Amino acid sequence: MIPFDICLLGDSLLTADQYAVLCLLVGMATVLGLIIVVRANAFLALIAAAMVVSLMADGPIQDKFSRVASSFGGTAGGVGIVIALAAVIGKCMLDSGAADRVVRAFMSIFGEKRSSIALMGSSFVLAVPVFFDTVFYLLVPLGRSLFRKTQKNYLLYVMAIATGGAITHTLVPPTPGPLVVADQLNVDKGLMILIGAAIAFPAACMGLWFSSLMNRIMPLPMRPLGAEPEPAAIPDDKLPSLWISLAPVLLPVILISTNTILTTMADTERAAQLQPGDIADWDAFRQPIQQGAAAAGDGTNFGKHVIATIRGNGKDAEREELASLLLQDGSLNDGQKEVALNRLNQYLLVDKNFPKNQDAFLGSKLSSTAVSLSRKPVARMSPVEAERMNRETLESVYGPEVLKRHVWNTSKRELANITSMLGDANFALLLSAVIAMWTLAVQRQFTLKELASSVEVSLMSGGLIILITAAGGAFGAMLTVANVGDAIQHMFPIGSDASSAKLLILFLGFGISAVLKIAQGSSTVAMITASGMLVSLASPETLGCHPVYLATSIGAGSLIGSWMNDSGFWIFAKMSGLTEVEALKTWTTLLLVLGTTSFLVALLMAVVMPLT
Template identity: 60%
Template sequence: MGCVAWVQAAPTVLAAADSAQPAQDIAWPLTCLAVGIATVLGLIIVAKVNAFIALITAAMVVSVMAPGAWSDKIARVASAFGSSAGGIGIVIALAAVIGKCMLDSGAADRVVRAFLNVLGEKRAPVALMSSGFVLAVPVFFDTVFYLLVPLARSMHKRTGRHYLFYILAIGAGGAITHTLVPPTPGPLVMADNLNVDVGWMIMIGLLVAAPSACVGLIGARLMDNWMQTPMRAIGSEPEPQPLDDSELPSLFWSLAPVVLPVLMISTNTVLTTIADAEHAALLRPADFTDFAAWRAVVREQLATDAESPGKRIVETLGDASAGNAEARQELVGLLTRTTPLDEAEQERLIAGLNRYLLPSKGFHRGGS
């Protein structure tokens, strides 16, 4: 009885032993990850080292800890950096240029004022959240925050309340798109690493970011009711005076640097997806397990009086009124011929089915 129990338990014991090995295998990569994160945070927060230097140093530390030949450990850091810079670095740099241009030209200020004009002073938190949401797509979050904080302070001076609400509303809008929507660096790097199309990343990111920002706005309201935070003076320097509306660019040109790239990338993704779907609808020789048997079924259906898929195929294929009558009749002859087809004839018939059936209404990939 004991032997039987051992035999029955053996698969479980072996499975447990096998599962222990992956657990040990994953422990060291997680340790390297933790050390890398600790290195970045320690250098930036404690040692006040430049962020770029901290990231490169952490990458070298992780590379040294990772398996591989010692001669390759530093070289692969440079190789990975070059690959990332070539793949997404240009997009990030251009986004930074667009953001800087929006700030210096007053376009960002125009976007904020447009939201405030539309939503009104009573809905200023929504306007600040919406402004942060839009501007954080091409502009880094910290820049957006510093841009909008003077407006939050100005609104507080007018209303005398809701200072925390205004500040958190900016964070709710700006942080969420900065986290989820390319071309900000984080989402762009994730799209590149996970091999996700940037257009899909933008569209899905916006779909997720919009309700998340609204939830953040609700949370900001609750925090404002719970914590009464006074507005404090910022150093001894006077706050910059806002520009007159006449000195700012129009709303159309102010939104163009944000909307145009998003629209172009998303449109490219949609059109590519449609083109891929049309390509997937094409018949291929591999789709037919027995091409001769399929042709025999078409001939049998053609011989009956009842309406059938085979009849629809032959009628559509041989429709002389649609043009190319001679070529169409040749294809009908190949389809209904009782003798076998050679490889060239089979390929010609399949190409004809794709050419004449796919544009016709009523035919699709999973149909006749």
């Protein structure tokens, strides 16, 4: 096994960072080579790349391939149910006429003169639970029907459909790409929906303006598509009501977003932070820290660990001030106690590695909550969870006569706990799937056997998406094992306190995703690979903003550079009746506008509203 700190390659020595970059390049070459040259399925390419990177990374030889399977299962467990249910919802909405009802409602609101807005709005909404290609198949006949009626604006109609569908496909869960990115970067699904939609809307408006411009520059005619006649429109009385049609889309958005809002409100209480009066006896609180720090030898004890955690990796005046206050002889005055309390909240309680995954913490038995939280991956731990973990750890060390027990389940937290159950993405989409299936059964008068057959077809199509996304998650996890994120962090001035340096990670996510999209064509593969590479950097402390902006930057980059290797390119060209050159001039440039605009909006929001 090759040592990871320094690796011998031929006659040259590679540092740890250089070897990590080598692992990344080999992994990317494996993915791109298998997809582009061998024409292998994306699932096989990603799994093969994950195994190659795992083989190169450090670790026991017997775990090289088993950890790939574990990471695959972890990703599938996180997003598999949601993707499967979204596939069921999409097919049931199409077959029942619910999707058609949504489109006609938009048309009646905006009218024929603003039909491009109606088409864009319809695809914007429908592409949240329905895959882009399905939405485009659904709406293109309507665009063609409008052209036969108006004899103008055909290119505007099809580009408007592409605008709404493409932007939510890459920014708003539960579409697989943004769903996996949110899962890998530990971004709350509800927040990803809210911020993704907020960024997608101005980008969609810009895309609609660009579509109108292209329609004036090159007013293309509508061409026949093969020998098949245009499908007949379904009568209005055969369609479900608007509210029933919208319910499968709106219900999960409402439930998940409500949970996000209430959980955020509960988090702002910072219930685990140390409050004035919580430390009843400062001398007794400092005593084990002083005794441990003064103990002879190099062994780790509670006092040495606390001081080392406070001081961190570098010299900081405020950290040193706290260490001095905890170690100094004599009692602290009121001013010193206030400073020490604030510094403990600032430097000790937010440390995500404090208990170090131990059931017994340096001689003290940790509570079950502290143990559970300490085993959570650092990248997936929020600041509030770190505060709770460390407060529970300190309470395990000190008795209540020294450190007051905190109350975590406040009234706001109890309400948030209820919405966490109801707003769980798996449960919310299950309810939506039930409504969509019931609507299909009623509208088409399906028997239970016919309904089961329709659901089975949708699950088969969703199964392939689950395999690809889980394989991408495994590939990203192996890149993390190979310390690719740390290597990238060392290559760029990300550790600087300057906000411009921290925002460099957003540019990095956007650029990596765009390069991957151009190289292999799949937005989903580009998103999950880029997020896997940058997962170790996805913390508010490193970014200077919430990781949701890194997630949306990666999604924006995955729109850039769509050409002949992208299935979306061919769907747009063939279903619209455009030539390859016309598709390059329209579809490719449209996605460039959408990707650039959404990234600039994400960048602006990260500066103005960092959400840290």
